Amino acid sequence: MMKLDTIILLCFLFNTTQQLNLNSCACDLTSKEKAFPHETLNSVNDNALNCSQTVTAQKALELESLLLGLKLRLPQLLNDVSILEKEDDGELYGVVSLQVIENELIEIKNMIDRLNRTTKGHQQLTADSNQQLAHLREELQELEQYDTLQVEMRRKDNQRLKRALDECRNDNDHNPQPTHHPDNVCPHGKFVNITGPRFYSTGESTVNHKYGGWGRDPEPELGKENWYWRVILNVNNIYANQISFYSSLSSLTVGVKTPDNFIIHPSNPTTNTIQGPNVVLYGGALFYNCYNSDRLCRYNIATKTISTVQLPKGARYNSKGNFCHLSECYSYTDMDLATDESGVWLIYSTVQHFGNLVLSKVDITFPDDPPSLNQTWHTSVYKQAVTNTFMACGVLYATRYINQDMEEIFYSFDTSTGVERFNVGIFIKKMCPNIYFLNYSPVDQMLHVYCDAYMVSYMVLFEEIM
Template identity: 25%
Template structure:
């Protein structure tokens, strides 16, 4: 027989023998017993809480990830703002520094004009005194004419003419003098290679302000022309010339409408007319070193230097006969014939650059920083002296330095910059009455 289970239990399975007797009975709790059990309820509640917490954690995780991305985005924006603020601050300082630098450069450009204006003021006072003397003499003439005859008037009139001629001669002499000071430079333009030459024509009229530009010291034969200095600064080329021969060095000049230069790999001077586009003359300089035999200290095939001043055209070079020292030659600008030479004792290779003013050659001791006019040779007295006239080598390497008598200025090519220096001359004026 099957044994009846106790309360709360039920028969799960039973086994009987062949006679129907109960051998084993398996009982189990009733199906609904665990659902009513207190511990079962707690377990179910805990399970629900765990599920709720899992969902909450997932929501919190999603929210945290979203907030983290937002924070990262804000951090990047803050970094960008800090960079912009820093850039704005740096730009402000840069703009202020640039503005101050521009003001300083303008002041520096005006500064060299002061001694020039003072010199002109002195010259003007001297000329005014001559004019006052003429006016006074004219008044006396008028009074004497009334009292004396026409013959005496003519004689006095001739005296007036002689005085007027003296005045004009004096005005002509004011353009000459001894170099006392170099001021500047004023940077006109920055262009071209490290070496080159630029110039105006000292023989041109005041209305003719053409500028010529020759880039590099060799392997080139292109010359650019500009109508005015403003066009030169703006790089507005008016004409371009293709020379028949390449040039060598940077010692070129334009004089009375023609270009004078050293022909490439030779000791030949060429005169080229801008008006006709033809070579007007050529002449070889006998015994003259060329192609870096006796250059200036910076090299660049600067063996032969053509120059002009108030007295005409000059050549500066060196020869073996003068032991490599500088030779000065006065040259006829029409025929290129050498009229007279002077041998100096200054080594061409030790000179930085040189230029002529009023028949005197001035030589710098270097082409680099710290250079000064160290030596001068007067062709009038055939004598030399050591000088100490400093000038500011702003860009550290001068490869061309040439005097323009009309402008009373030095044209220079300084490390790819085209600059101008003003010069102050000491005038010694002699009249016919001086011994």
């Protein structure tokens, strides 16, 4: 009986399926629209991406930097030649200055060669890019025919109307306001690159004195505008007790000091002794980290007096918060002094801020009142991931170690806006593996470097304000 029921059910399903098949229908759909060419669109996207990767802002910046470098170098060369013509010192300084001029001519020739190579490369790049853009334009025009809803056409019409409206507004503005640059804009323009090295010498020092600092006073006494100063740490690279002065770059090169050389303290270090290489001279006073102390010292050259200021609680000192890279830390670089167009700055780190860079403006009062720390900024970059810092036009810049031949200015912090950048991407060609001292001179827009007993300088390039 069970088998008979099963057979009857199967027969019923078969008959029902046959009836459904007889009643089914099918139709063909024919579209008058062309199939959208997705492959062409993908090809356009790929070509546009390749073009944007080939034509970069960095290529244009390289050309602009070379042109700006030549513009700055040529007047400096004329000035150096003029100084050479006036020198009359038994031929000693004349020979040194002549060597400096010869080096400048070699560097200028190298810059012109690089400029010629860059120009030829850019000409070929321009020709190739024009050809690619023409091809992309043709492909985009072909793709526009698929814009059946005219979305792209309406967008272009709106853009034309907006431009016409802007032009109409500009024409009706009969009393335009004069353009004023904000007070926080750098008078030289935007910092874009460096060239060099311009100067490279050990002076009278030996390679045993690896650490030290040198530079110029941004606010010199009358008659000392062309003087240079130098501080050399002792052989254990911890402290120094005197500052030396030189009447010119030639004097610094051959090691001829002026009579105005000062011993801050006898050879045995005390709390007033210089600790670490990061010192600066400003307004006839030397600023440095007080020995074995979390205080900032100022030594007044004229009065031979020392005044100090206590750093905030938790400031790291005594080689606890140094500049470092992966394989080495630079001893006793906890505190970094810097100068720029506005005065003196102190860069350090604190326990409370997790070892990140802290920046304070040093309030300078003369002649005998101690300095003080004014406004303070906290950054998000770890100090021991940085090899050095400097200031220029109120902007903090930090460097990192790339290899023995190259250092990168990778970070900036603008004190006027609080904006941080981690992609500055300006490279320094090093003359020795480690930079122990780095400071910007607003007098001549130079970077002064001290590395393994050598003094090196680089020209800072700024993009002119239009």
